[in-house]
Amino acid sequence: MWSRLRDRGPSRTAFTGAASVTASTRLSSPVPRSPSFDRTAAFFDVDNTLMRGASLYYFARGLAARKLFTTRDLIRFGWGQLVFRFSGAEQRHHINEACETALAFVAGRKVSDLVALCEEIYDETVADRIWEGARRLVYRHLNAGQRVWLVTATPVELADIIKRRLGLTGALGTVAESVNGVYTGRLVGDLLHGAAKAEAVRKLAKLEGLDLAQCTAYSDSYNDLPLLSLVGHPNAVNPDDALHRHAQAHGWPVHDFRRHRTALTVGLPSAMAGALAGGALVGLLRNRRRG
Numbered sequence: 001m002w003s004r005l006r007d008r009g010p011s012r013t014a015f016t017g018a019a020s021v022t023a024s025t026r027l028s029s030p031v032p033r034s035p036s037f038d039r040t041a042a043f044f045d046v047d048n049t050l051m052r053g054a055s056l057y058y059f060a061r062g063l064a065a066r067k068l069f070t071t072r073d074l075i076r077f078g079w080g081q082l083v084f085r086f087s088g089a090e091q092r093h094h095i096n097e098a099c100e101t102a103l104a105f106v107a108g109r110k111v112s113d114l115v116a117l118c119e120e121i122y123d124e125t126v127a128d129r130i131w132e133g134a135r136r137l138v139y140r141h142l143n144a145g146q147r148v149w150l151v152t153a154t155p156v157e158l159a160d161i162i163k164r165r166l167g168l169t170g171a172l173g174t175v176a177e178s179v180n181g182v183y184t185g186r187l188v189g190d191l192l193h194g195a196a197k198a199e200a201v202r203k204l205a206k207l208e209g210l211d212l213a214q215c216t217a218y219s220d221s222y223n224d225l226p227l228l229s230l231v232g233h234p235n236a237v238n239p240d241d242a243l244h245r246h247a248q249a250h251g252w253p254v255h256d257f258r259r260h261r262t263a264l265t266v267g268l269p270s271a272m273a274g275a276l277a278g279g280a281l282v283g284l285l286r287n288r289r290r291g
Helices: 055-065 071-077 079-086 092-106 111-129 132-143 156-166 195-208 222-230 241-250 268-290
Strands: 005-015 019-028 041-044 147-155 170-174 176-179 182-187 216-219 233-237
Touching: 041 132, 041 195, 055 111, 055 147, 055 156, 092 182, 111 156, 111 182, 132 147, 132 216, 132 233, 147 156, 147 195, 156 170, 170 195, 195 222, 216 222, 222 233, 222 241, 233 241
Parallel strands: 041 147, 041 216, 147 170, 216 233
Antiparallel strands: 005 019, 019 170, 176 182
């Protein structure tokens, strides 16, 4: 299928305070594009929507496998991230802490080095965790000649890797500041979470000439209600309880790619390793602050 896709070349625009747009637009040449399709797009959340679990933790697990922090750190600081992974609730303070620790970890590192490392980790760990049902939804939009964007709190570099591997149009993600190709340890703007996702998509729609009433969005989290309510065709994917109730009440399509509603606990050993890795980053940050 992807052999038919044509790369029109990369471009990159930064949305101040919200997200980075990475657009390496890929069009399916045999599919005719009508003017209406030119104004439509589909927006996908990443964690537990496009893929099983949290992308940042799987990348953190890959870093742990490369011995960038110790087993003692993993055990000591893993519990909080483990609770976050399996509580079924996406809480702001957990996300802030994960982001803060990631920023501390990358400060002073070259962007190119980290991206190359994460490319390896994607191939080893993340690729097999893309939901097959979500992949079919993505292909449906691409084959209809529509643009497909990721919209996620995940660092934009990670989102961009997923975007490129799947042949999507672009990615909106949290932006870590870099100067001369080196991370500073600070954010550009805020986390791309909750209402910030909707604001970033509004700006993208204006830039790209999209008609949001014709666009589609997919998410698993009630926190993404501002984004889902922004488009004409909202969809719940593997939804948390609050979003599931809201979707049913409003007649939104619900896609559940888990075998059971309790399937978040499936694959506990591998997900736990990722959670522990994320927790280790918390520990590293705290140790640096005490030092």
